[in-house]
Amino acid sequence: MSAANAAGWRPTMGDTTPQGENFTTKSGDYGLMLEEPLSFEIGGREKCGVDLDDPQGAPVAGLPLRKAAPDLPGLTEPETVRHYTRLSRQNYAIDLGPFPLGSCTMKHNPRLNEKVSRLPGFADVHPLQPQSSVQGALGVINELAHWLIALTGMHGVAMTPKAGAHGELCGLLCIKAAIEARGEQRGVILVPESAHGTNPATAAFAGFKVESIPANAAGRVDLEALKARLGPDIAGIMITNPNTCGLFEPDMKAISDAVHAIGGYVYCDGANFNAIVGKVRPGDLGIDAMHINLHKTFSTPHGGGGPGSGPVVLSEALSPYGPLPFTAKTADGVIHLVEEENAQAFDHSQGFGRMSAFHGQMGMFTRALTYILSHGADGLQQVAEDAVLNANYVLRSLEDVLQAPFAESGPCMHEALFSDRGFADGFSTQDVAKGLIDEGFHPMTVYFPLVVHGAMLVEPTETESKSGLDRFIASLRSLAERAKAGDRSLHSAPHFAPRRRLDETLAARKPILVWKGEPGPAGLPSPSEIGDR
């Protein structure tokens, strides 16, 4: 009787077959866990899910004409629906279980957010509609901008960046514009080792030279090393606070003051704002620009590549250089979209340009504002408290079996960091991560941050219940014990996933990116066989 079926109220799920371990089925499917071939392997040319009319009229002169039909697979409608539904069942999502990826903040997306964002007045508007017909939607952007400024204690906000790294770029372009407006040339951005991986990439992309600042033994920025490097060539610093070791930077104000004293600016990566929202206002810490991941702190859905949204709050010093467009409310109650043609009228003639064609991620704005208004000020404070409480619960529940490098330096913030020290010879973080798949959990973030050997970064977020955390902790504890005891079966985990351990090295060295397999059952003719039809 398994732990999940302790009362024995349902039949036990078998993990062995009467025929033994190597039993295979005729179809290749196992129970209702279905294998899924490529659409090219299902499809054929003799069938098609839609009726297409024959092309009408003469071809436009001078345009190159396709001589052969494209080699596309024909699938019936039910085959198409099943193909994608089967693939979706092989996915793992926050709606299926905990997603403890550190630094990613995979938390529950409240259904109220979804309901509001689907209201036709928000969902069915077009960015080129007359502004008088979308005052409600513009009002959402304006209201959200107000709350983001209020929560961060900043002066202005650029709402258009589409994700965290896009927001970082926006902030650095503001810094660049401010330095150019002073007639100065400063080419270096300092990035501490405890920063998010995107920070140095963004600084390099924005044309700055990146220099690293070491972390001290407590996992924080080495303030003295930072001060020693400051000078007239420094444009600013990009700092992640709370940082990727899951720690708050207590010297933040001193860091800001030191950077300001030499004429530089302070960019803060606000990806971990969920740990401090309602508790600390970054503006009070001397920060000049900070992006806020609406898809993290304010619970808009993400994963699988989007959609993100990364508004950037700006200090008074940087606000004049923020991008267009933005919203502004005049005394008559009308909300305007400030664009190039009316920028001067709204006293914003120094903006560096734009980050996006239109207003930003409208669907994320409605969700984030719903989240803020439904939680209220006290609710948002509790978000931070519960996120930190849950992470510390994980940290303290496991520090006797997993080495926690910074556990001595006090409580962690929103994420708990462990290392692979103490595992038996030949056992690694990867073995534990793969073992978690067998246990039915998405693995935590592994091998990041780089400052910790074999790092395992767990971010439980505030939305996991104590019983859910206890299940996760029990699984991770068991895996840590197996890794320390040298349980060789861990080397071949996962054993129960649709695929066993994949050869990541071969996949990276010799990737197969183009399907060149055998055609489907009926056979797709090759383009040469189709001829000039």
Add this chain to the structure above:
Amino acid sequence: MTRYFTKDHEWIEVDGDTGTVGITDYAQGQLGDITFVELPAEGASVGKGDAVSVVDSVKAASDVYSPVSGTVDQANAALADEPELVNSDAEKGGWLFRLTLTDPAELDGLMDEAAYKAFVEAL
């Protein structure tokens, strides 16, 4: 020929004013399976401590810093098809690039084999 080591786990073998640079066997072991190596352009002039090459592994992408200043004469073309050479033969066939040293005095700040061995054991 003399071999020197850096704290960032590069080695350089010097013959006259030519140096051959790679990452140490310890470094490749820490990185795991190498999947791609980005090499410096031949003819590029590099400064001591400049990030001149990138080694991608299944775990991370890591910068390789030039142990000394110089001009890049040659990059190891074999690594384009066989990045795994860095794993199997890090301190010989898996070399990354050769350069002509502009300031041999910079070698004085580097470790010899015994000092590097002690450095790694203390990590």
